[in-house]
Amino acid sequence: MNTLMIQARDGAKLACHRYCPEEGLDTYARLLFLHGGSFNSRRYANIAKACVKSGFEVILCDWRGHGNSEGTPGTCDYVGQLEDDISDTISWFEQRQPLPLILGGHSSGSVVCLRYIEKYGQDKLSGCYFIAPAISNTLEPLRFDAPGSKKSFMMNYWRKKPSYHPAPESSLKHIPKMNNRKFLLALVLPFLRHRTVMRFPGSAKMAALEGRVLNYSFNLMASVSIAKYSKAFRQIKVPIALICGESDEILHPSFLPTVAQWHLPPTLDKEVYMLPKLNHMSVLSGAARVLPQWLAQRWVKSAVPQAQEEHLVEQVG
Numbered sequence: 001m002n003t004l005m006i007q008a009r010d011g012a013k014l015a016c017h018r019y020c021p022e023e024g025l026d027t028y029a030r031l032l033f034l035h036g037g038s039f040n041s042r043r044y045a046n047i048a049k050a051c052v053k054s055g056f057e058v059i060l061c062d063w064r065g066h067g068n069s070e071g072t073p074g075t076c077d078y079v080g081q082l083e084d085d086i087s088d089t090i091s092w093f094e095q096r097q098p099l100p101l102i103l104g105g106h107s108s109g110s111v112v113c114l115r116y117i118e119k120y121g122q123d124k125l126s127g128c129y130f131i132a133p134a135i136s137n138t139l140e141p142l143r144f145d146a147p148g149s150k151k152s153f154m155m156n157y158w159r160k161k162p163s164y165h166p167a168p169e170s171s172l173k174h175i176p177k178m179n180n181r182k183f184l185l186a187l188v189l190p191f192l193r194h195r196t197v198m199r200f201p202g203s204a205k206m207a208a209l210e211g212r213v214l215n216y217s218f219n220l221m222a223s224v225s226i227a228k229y230s231k232a233f234r235q236i237k238v239p240i241a242l243i244c245g246e247s248d249e250i251l252h253p254s255f256l257p258t259v260a261q262w263h264l265p266p267t268l269d270k271e272v273y274m275l276p277k278l279n280h281m282s283v284l285s286g287a288a289r290v291l292p293q294w295l296a297q298r299w300v301k302s303a304v305p306q307a308q309e310e311h312l313v314e315q316v317g
Contacts (some may be wrong), residue, residue, distance in 0.1 A: 008088045015068035017060040019048040026301045029100040030057045036107030038200040040067030048289045054292040075217035083116040102127035108224040118232040129241040137225040140253045171249035176200045186218035193218040230263045239269040240293045245278030
């Protein structure tokens with residue numbers, strides 16, 4: 001692994017941790033991977049190493065203000081800056097060593113990738129993958145109801161919520177808390193949008209040891225949210241993998257199968273992996289098993305030269 005510092009359009013240096021197959025071995029495609037909210041790339045090395053063994057280059061990207069990237073921790077300059085950073089990172093690698101590109105991430109990182117597709121399209125992508133995408137600012141995907149969800153439901157649909165499923169204590173320790181008063185003030189007063197409106201659970205001491213960012217501003221929180229997720233999914237025309245644990249604390253178990261059935265074209269190359277007994281974080285161990293398989297089934301075979309493939313067919317015949 002080596003770390004590259006890539007300059008974004010505003011001059012900030014973004015850390016990209018690059019894992020490559022051993023010298024002399026084929027590299028079939030490049031994976032760009034975005035970590036989840038509050039974390040950095042350090043937690044995702046197991047997925048990178050597993051994909052490298054299958055012949056794929058992996059780029060673990062630290063968001064600005066996270067990990068080794070420059071920027072103010074817990075905020076960004078404007079809503080949407082993270083997908084602009086993805087665009088700059090893709091262009092940097094494309095100019096130096098073009099390879100088929102597969103874009104994805106975990107949790108909020110998946111949401112940023114979905115926002116990139118919505119904003120920039122997929123002309124530069126050969127595939128995409130979403131691991132436990134934390135689409136939490138709309139009600140449909142959620143496994144449990146937040147304390148204010150009854151009021152939100154009434155405001156959105158003008159009727160009483162028919163059921164209420166509060167989150168158990170074991171799940172609440174993973175779910176960030178919103179300060180609604182600060183959020184509303186930032187919504188109407190733009191000069192407040194760099195101030196903290198959301199906090200992830202955890203002690204400041206442990207966060208410092210793990211390199212986590214616990215406080216998020218309005219700008220950053222809005223940059224990892226996507227209200228019209230169904231519209232974004234409907235744009236996807238490249239092979240896609242949707243991966244989630246059946247015990248995920250955020251996503252309802254039926255959400256990703258519903259996305260695949262209702263929001264992705266029926267002829268699209270799509271796979272849904274619902275991994276038993278895994279939650280929002282432990283799903284990473286499962287993803288390290290199924291993601292390399294999904295990749296190999298699509299890109300390793302396609303990388304066989306045509307003449308060699310015809311020879312193999314003749315041998316089989």
